[in-house]
Amino acid sequence: MKRRLRSSDWYVGENRNAYIHRAWMRRGLPASAFTGERPHIAIANTASQLTPCNAHLGEVAASVANGVYEAGGIPLEIPVVSLGETQVRPTAMLWRNMAAMATEEMLRANPVDGAVLLGGCDKTIPSLLMAACSVDLPSVVVPGGPMLTGTFRGQALGCGTDVWRLSEEVRAGTLSEADFLNSESATIRSRGHCNTMGTASTMALVAEALGTVIPGIAGTPAPDSRLLEAAHETGRLAVGLVSEDRRPSTFLSKGSFQNAIVALAAIGGSTNAVVHLLAIAGRLGIELSIDDFDRIGAEVPLLLNLQPAGKYLMDDLQRAGGLLAALREVRDLLDPEALTVTGKPLVSYLDDAQIWDHDVISTRAEPLQAHAGISVLRGSLAPGGALIKPAAATPRLLKHRGRAVVFDSIEDFHARIDDPQLEIDADSVMVLRGCGPKGYPGMPEVANMPLPKKLLEQGVRDMVRICDGRMSGTAYGTVVLHVTPEAAAGGPLALVHDGDWIELDLGTRRLDLDVPAEELARRVPNETTLAAYANPDRGWERLYVDHVTQADQGADLDFLRGASGSKVSRESH
Helix, strand or coil: CCCCCCCHHHHCCCCHHHHHHHHHHCCCCCHHHHCCCCCEEEEEECCECCEHHHCCHHHHHHHHHHHHHHCCCEEEEEECCCCCCCCCCCCHHHHHHHHHHHHHHHHHHCCCCEEEEEECCCCHHHHHHHHHHHHCCCEEEEECCECCCEEECCEEECCCHHHHHHHHHHHHCCCCHHHHHHCHHHHCCCCCECCCCCHHHHHHHHHHHHCCCCCCCCCCCCCCHHHHHHHHHHHHHHHHHHHHCCCHHHHCCHHHHHHHHHHHHHCCCCCHHHHHHHHHHHHHCCCCCHHHHHHHHCCCCECECECCCCCECHHHHHHHCHHHHHHHHCHHHCCCCCECCCCCEHHHHCCCCCCCCCCCECCCCCCCECCCCCEEEEECCEEEEEEECHHHCCHHHHEEEEEEEEECCHHHHHHHCCCCCCCCCCCCEEEECCCCCCCCCCCCECCCCCCCHHHHCCCCCCCEEEECCECCCCCCCCEEEEEECCHHHCCHHHHCCCCCEEEEECCCCEEEECCCHHHHHHCCCCHHHHHCCCCCCCHHHHHHHHHECCHHHCCCEHHHCCCCCCCCCCCCC
16 A cells, blocks of 8 residues: 655645645646655755855755656755854854754654755754654755865865864964965865865765765765766655655664764764764664774774875765775674665675775775774763774874863963963873863864964974863864863863873773872862853753753753654644
């Protein structure tokens, strides 16, 4: 028996309500759109001129729409909340959950049978997937793709990574401000998101490994005509998803997240993927913890020679064979039964994948790093856990003991970091607090603190840094982040004093504050520390601070974990 379309509940019938729903949509749609035979596919589009990485998604949406219509569906574009990582203040992460909630509610409230999700910039793909998993309508992602590589003085520029590097050279006195500014127009060469293995590229590839993108599409550069071809094919697939009732809950499993974690490690992906995957799993009711990232991913080899862990960029990955070529090298680590949105297992797409440039994609036998996955640290300074990305760190600093230099907020940091009188040396451990989900609020990308100018001038280029916030996936350095509980939630990070000894040991997965337990029990946060925490009195920020979970639970809102489904119980008239 043919399954009744969800949109039929709006359009099919002779009563007044069906009349209203049909009449207001008769602005170019054919009569066949309302017979209950043709699925209505929402094209959830995060295009915005204030999200420059996604500004081209209108063209992508048009190709999706053509594919939907060709397959017999009715394409309906719906604008959804768009978050430009480089533009919004105080941090795009503050609104990821709002974007997810708004998209979920609009997909549920409208007469649609399935959705194609168009994202690119860092938070857009995670928020769309969180929404799709919560409303559980047949859904598929089209990543917007990275930009093409720009060059300056004959050298390729990685957006994000080279911004951090060049700005430090200016502060060190080895690059003039004029030359730094001259590189600006060369950094962003074309449409698309960051061309490094930052969060946007990471989430596109991880979404494919998870199974929510047609295999082989993620990583296609935004200006590449093959992206439009893929978008067309995705539109066709969306119609089939509805007829087969293939929803996120029917093909995403714990094994899907295993595959995503293996991919995250093999590509040297952003630590931000951890908090996003935790949130997505939470919407599905799948038990996933930060320890799974260490257990599954820590021993996975790094295979991609891409910035910030290597030297190449995303369009190099595309010509070298793409994600599937890298995953073929670690096929034995993947769950062989985990399905993709096509209904086929991910591993079934690996047979024909080949590496065309071994300098960009390494083999399993000769990886860039043998054990490069994200590691989880625990100890007296992070009882709930903290993350570190060894692939982006300085090896000699992964076992380190140093005295703390503490900053109570990012404003405190900026005010004092270049003070010549600041007592700090290369062995010090920089501690930045008040940057967690509640304390900022929104968990900004500030954990990769710039080094003191006086140390840069001495040739120092890395130090151990510890923070309850996040860092950009384009960044690098020996950075311990996502410290849980955060300082504002009562974590021991709030009790660290200048001069306290801190020990980091990646080998034993320890992060400890070397202060006697009885002394630590006597300490309370000082007034300056408490004053730095956010305390909004209204609006989204108030709701967020009251309900956001800690990083180890995905920094989602506590009342949004789990799915609500697509059912709407009441009529609107």
